[in-house]
Amino acid sequence: MNKFQLEQNKAFKLANDLKQGGKGQIGVAGQAxxxxREQRKLDQAKGLVPFACKLDEKLVAQLKERALTNEGGLSEVLVELLVKAGLER
Structure with missing residues (x-):
């Protein structure tokens, strides 16, 4: 592998990390x-399941804005809104 290929691989890894983890995992000290796979196992142990749906762009933008101020992120914001709407946890 030459130097160009090594740098290209680093760029691909960085781009993939950004896609997967967002800005929350970059530069956070002390966070493993x-x-x-491990995250899926942890989620399953908590009883969490992935759920995909299609939403309007404006609604998604509003959700993302709220998620920036919430420690739990987007998932926790959605849980709060669904509970407020009358669904049980």
Whole structure:
């Protein structure tokens, strides 16, 4: 592997990290990064399941704005809103 290929691989890894973890995992000191498999196991142990749906752009933008101020992130914001709407946890 030459130097160009090494740098290209670093760029691909960085781009993938940004896609997967967002800005929350970059530059955070003292926080161990958990791989996907381990995170899935942790989520399953908590009873969490992935749920995908399609939403309007404006609504998603509002959700993301709220998620920036919430420690739990987007998932926690959605849980709070669904509970307020009358769904039980």
């Amino acid at each position: 990064k958990v791989d996907r």
